[in-house]
Structures are given as structure tokens and as C-alpha cells.
Amino acid sequence: xxxxxxxxxxxxxxxxxxxxxxxxxxxxxxxxxxxxxxxxxxxxxxxxxxxxxxxxxxxxxxxxxxxxxxxxxxxxxxxxxxxxxxxxxxxxxxxxxxxxxxxxxxxxxxxxxxxxxxxxxxxxxxxxxxxxxxxxxxxxxxxxxxxxxxxxxxxxxxxxxxxxxxxxxxxxxxxxxxxxxxxxxxxxxxxxxxxxxxxx
Amino acid sequence: xxxxxxxxxxxxxxxxxxxxxxxxxxxxxxxxxxxxxxxxxxxxxxxxxxxxxxxxxxxxxxxxxxxxxxxxxxxxxxxxxxxxxxxxxxxxxxxxxxxxxxxxxxxxxxxxxxxxxxxxxxxxxxxxxxxxxxxxxxxxxxxxxxxxxxxxxxxxxxxxxxxxxxxxxxxxxxxxxxxxxxxxxxxxxxxxxxxxxxxxxxxxxxxxxxxxxxxxxxxxxxxxxxxxxxxxxxxxxxxxxxxxxxxxxxxxxxxxxxxxxxxxxxxxxxxxxxxxxxxxxxxxxxxxxxxxxxxxxxxxxxxxxxxxxxxxxxxxxxxxxxxxxxxxxxxx
Numbered sequence: 075x076x077x078x079x080x081x082x083x084x085x086x087x088x089x090x091x092x093x094x095x096x097x098x099x100x101x102x103x104x105x106x107x108x109x110x111x112x113x114x115x116x117x118x119x120x121x122x123x124x125x126x127x128x129x130x131x132x133x134x135x136x137x138x139x140x141x142x143x144x145x146x147x148x149x150x151x152x153x154x155x156x157x158x159x160x161x162x163x164x165x166x167x168x169x170x171x172x173x174x175x176x177x178x179x180x181x182x183x184x185x186x187x188x189x190x191x192x193x194x195x196x197x198x199x200x201x202x203x204x205x206x207x208x209x210x211x212x213x214x215x216x217x218x219x220x221x222x223x224x225x226x227x228x229x230x231x232x233x234x235x236x237x238x239x240x241x242x243x244x245x246x247x248x249x250x251x252x253x254x255x256x257x258x259x260x261x262x263x264x265x266x267x268x269x270x271x272x273x274x
Numbered sequence: 275x276x277x278x279x280x281x282x283x284x285x286x287x288x289x290x291x292x293x294x295x296x297x298x299x300x301x302x303x304x305x306x307x308x309x310x311x312x313x314x315x316x317x318x319x320x321x322x323x324x325x326x327x328x329x330x331x332x333x334x335x336x337x338x339x340x341x342x343x344x345x346x347x348x349x350x351x352x353x354x355x356x357x358x359x360x361x362x363x364x365x366x367x368x369x370x371x372x373x374x375x376x377x378x379x380x381x382x383x384x385x386x387x388x389x390x391x392x393x394x395x396x397x398x399x400x401x402x403x404x405x406x407x408x409x410x411x412x413x414x415x416x417x418x419x420x421x422x423x424x425x426x427x428x429x430x431x432x433x434x435x436x437x438x439x440x441x442x443x444x445x446x447x448x449x450x451x452x453x454x455x456x457x458x459x460x461x462x463x464x465x466x467x468x469x470x471x472x473x474x475x476x477x478x479x480x481x482x483x484x485x486x487x488x489x490x491x492x493x494x495x496x497x498x499x500x501x502x503x504x505x506x507x508x509x510x511x512x513x514x515x516x517x518x519x520x521x522x523x524x525x526x527x528x529x530x531x532x533x534x535x536x537x538x539x540x541x542x543x544x545x546x547x548x549x550x551x552x553x554x555x556x557x558x559x560x561x562x563x564x565x566x567x568x569x570x571x572x573x574x575x576x577x578x579x580x581x582x583x584x585x586x587x588x589x590x591x592x593x594x595x596x597x598x599x600x601x602x603x604x605x606x
Contacts, residue, residue, distance in 0.1 A: 139359060143357060143358075153390070188386075
């Protein structure tokens with residue numbers, strides 16, 4: 075598994091489909107989410123060029139620093155999420171076990187800093203089921219591709235579950251019922267991130 | 275027609291302003307560009323003070339970097355938090371090994387980004403403490419889970435008083451405790467006579483009908499807590515001051531530091547009249563104005579209006595207030 079190629083596929087998906095995220099945020103927030111995310115990924119690409127990271131940990135450090143240098147509240151939360159992947163994955167070849175540990179630490183960090191739990195209609199609604207799927211895959215000793223496919227599926231289900239929720243945290247919480255019927259763009263971003271891992 | 279402003283490209287506005295500030299005060303400050311922060315030209319061996327937040331409130335915070343106040347200020351885009359990465363880098367640049375006090379106004383983005391920066395710095399072995407400033411009475415009494423009172427002009431008093439204590443050699447814990455005491459002893463109320471306009475925008479932040487003022491505004495051009503009829507300044511000052519006196523429980527014989535603050539486009543003559551009315555109002559209550567700061571220090575771009583901040587003061591706070599300060603915006 076080539077971590078850098080994974081991140082490059084993720085960035086390409088955001089380039090292609092960022093407008094969908096902006097539209098979701100326009101319906102439920104203030105409409106700048108897609109733009110901010112694309113700015114963050116431009117910084118990711120610049121960091122990857124400059125840092126030229128060679129290990130999974132180093133790749134995710136470049137990604138994390140780019141998001142931590144992005145405005146808003148989702149930028150820094152994604153920055154801290156990716157930072158736990160950097161810490162958890164280190165210099166070793168990716169495995170279901172290392173991904174499960176990293177994703178679990180990562181979702182816990184975002185819940186702690188953002189104060190959101192599952193069901194609050196935020197990125198956490200995709201982060202938590204993805205971490206659980208990775209943990210289940212690691213327990214049955216699945217290979218890394220299978221584990222990541224399971225994570226992508228779980229994150230997608232989690233993201234789509236936000237459609238019917240009333241927001242309790244984040245920008246969408248200010249607009250109340252207006253955001254019902256709209257998928258949370260942060261959760262969808264998490265689903266796309268895991269999909270990008272194993273996409274052809 | 276677009277509102278006329280002295281601006282080149284709005285995207286370059288904050289950076290160009292900071293470059294200008296450095297050209298005015300090369301003896302006091304340095305502007306670091308990637309990432310953006312302003313730092314003292316000469317640092318000294320003491321507890322370092324770092325603050326910051328969205329731009330558009332100048333001279334806050336960049337104008338308060340210098341001797342006896344901040345060691346570094348971290349500006350975001352107009353009305354947007356600086357990034358965690360910016361704050362983290364400014365902490366390292368300011369730290370002299372005695373620890374760093376972060377002074378943070380209570381807004382969701384600022385709180386999150388400064389908190390993350392503080393955690394990252396602590397992991398790297400830097401001692402960090404945070405004082406959260408939440409003085410705005412207009413946003414008092416929210417329900418549980420709400421963001422709580424906003425941070426506004428009392429932040430100037432926190433930066434001045436903590437800055438003086440740090441200069442005197444106080445420890446990080448002492449400076450942080452002092453900051454908490456100032457925050458808990460200060461409250462602010464503001465009103466707007468006219469809204470503000472973002473650089474490059476063609477419309478002001480809200481429309482105000484003739485004959486009305488916006489009462490209980492913050493510093494981001496948002497609506498206040500209600501409209502009131504325009505009235506002579508004596509009545510407006512009384513409306514602003516009464517809730518502050520009540521919230522602080524001020525009584526005959528008490529002493530305060532008063533900050534009469536212009537929100538961006540308010541003339542000095544108007545602010546002097548506001549201060550005259552405030553002094554008379556407080557004298558009638560038997561409350562003494564020990565010190566006063568009158569001018570535009572915490573602004574909301576070009577908003578017309580003012581805020582009044584009262585800080586219950588004792589001899590220790592007055593002495594720290596009187597200590598020498600040399601920054602672009604405050605010097606004595």
C-alpha cells in the first residue's frame with residue numbers, strides 16, 4: 075500500500091467533487107467548506123513536494139501540517155485527525171492493526187477537541203464507524219486492502235446517516251431544521267478519504 | 275457602487291497592512307510572513323505573552339506587541355481565526371524558556387486553534403497556560419452548550435496588566451492567575467450607530483433604519499441584541515453602563531479602570547463626550563474612575579459606535595496598569 079498515492083487520489087477526488095461539498099455546506103452551513111478543503115489540499119500537495127516523505131508516518135505529518143495551517147474549525151480538526159495517523163503508522167508497512175490503532179486514537183482526539191459525538195451530524199459520524207470497522211478487520215486478521223474497504227463502507231454508511239440528523243455541533247447547528255435532509259460534508263469527506271485508499 | 279476603501283487587492287490587505295506596521299515601528303516589532311505573526315524586535319528573558327485572532331480589530335493585537343505588553347501577536351484573515359500552525363510557530367518564536375501565556379478571546383475558532391497550538395507546544399516541552407477573555411455582557415446568560423460570552427475590549431487590560439507583571443519577572447502561574455482575575459473583574463457593553471464593511475465588499479454588514487441604533491453589538495459586524503431609538507449620548511452611556519455596574523456589583527467607594535473604546539469610525543471628540551458622561555454617571559454612584567483609556571483600540575473595521583469596559587481595580591492592578599509600556603498603539 076503506497077500511502078502517498080492514497081493521499082494523491084484523495085486530493086484528486088476533492089478536486090473533482092469539491093463543488094458537491096460546497097453545495098452541501100451552502101444548504102447547511104456558510105458555504106465555504108469546499109473552498110477551504112481545496113485550499114488545504116493545495117497545501118498538502120505543496121508539503122508533499124517540499125517534504126518528500128518516504129514513510130506512512132511522514133506522509134501523514136505533511137498532510138496534518140497542511141490542515142493545521144488551514145482556517146475554520148474543520149481544518150484544524152482534520153489536522154489533528156491526520157496527526158494521529160502519522161503517530162500511529164510511523165515507519166512500518168501499513169497493516170490492519172496499525173490502521174485500527176491510529177484511526178481509534180484519531181477519532182477520540184477529534185471527539186475530545188470538537189466536543190462532538192456520533193449522532194451530532196459532524197465528521198465524527200464517519201470517523202467512528204470507520205475506526206470500528208478497522209478494529210474488527212484487525213481482530214479477524216484481514217489484510218490491509220480488505221480492512222480499508224471495510225472502513226470506506228462503514229464511513230459511507232455513517233456519512234449518509236447524517237442526512238436525517240439534526241446538527242448538535244458545528245456550523246450546521248446554527249441553522250437547525252434547515253440542515254435536516256442534507257448530508258454533512260465533513261462526514262462525506264471522511265468517507266471519500268477511505269474510498270481513495272483502495273480506489274483503482 | 276462599492277464602498278470606497280484604501281485598499282489594493284482585498285486578498286493582500288492584511289499582509290500589506292502588517293508590512294506597513296513594521297515600516298512604522300522597526301524599533302519595536304518584526305513581521306514574520308510564513309506563517310504570519312508579529313513579534314517583538316528585542317526579546318527579553320521573561321514569561322512570553324502571545325495573543326491573536328481575526329484581523330479587522332486593529333490596533334488589537336498587532337499594535338500591542340512591544341515592551342510591557344505582548345511578545346507576539348498572530349493575525350488571521352479579516353474576522354477569521356489564525357491557524358493552529360501559525361499560533362504554534364509564534365509560541366516557539368516567543369518562548370524564552372520561562373513559559374508562554376496565551377491570551378485568547380472567546381470565539382469558537384480562536385479557542386480551538388489556540389488550544390491545539392497549546393497542546394502541540396506542550397508535547398514539545400514548552401510550558402503553556404491560557405487565559406480566556408469573555409467580557410461581553412451582551413452575550414451573557416446563554417444556555418448550556420452555547421459558546422458563552424464573547425471576548426472584546428477587556429482583552430486590552432489583560433494584555434497590559436499581564437504584560438507588566440511578566441516584565442517585572444512574575445512566573446507563568448502568577449501571570450496566568452492575574453489574567454484570570456482581570457477577566458473575572460471586567461465587563462463590556464457596546465453599541466453601533468452604523469455597521470461596518472469588509473474590505474472589497476460593496477455592502478455593509480447590516481442595514482440600520484433611520485433613527486435607530488444597534489445595541490449590544492460585538493466586534494464582527496454582526497447584529498446586536500436589539501434595536502433602540504437613537505438618543506443623546508447621556509442616555510446611551512447610561513444604557514451601556516447600568517448593566518456593567520450591576521454585573522460587577524460596583525458600589526460606593528469602589529474604584530475602576532475604564533476603557534472607552536471606539537469601534538473604528540468614531541471621532542475622538544465623540545469618545546471624549548462618552549467618557550465625560552461615563553465619569554459623571556459613575557461619580558453619581560460613588561464609583562471612582564482610577565484610570566481611563568479613551569480611543570479606538572478594539573475595532574470592528576469601520577464600524578461607528580463605541581464600547582464601555584469597566585475593570586474593578588485595586589492598588590496592585592493600578593500599579594501594573596501604570597507600568598511603562600512601549601508598543602505601536604500604547605505607550606507611556
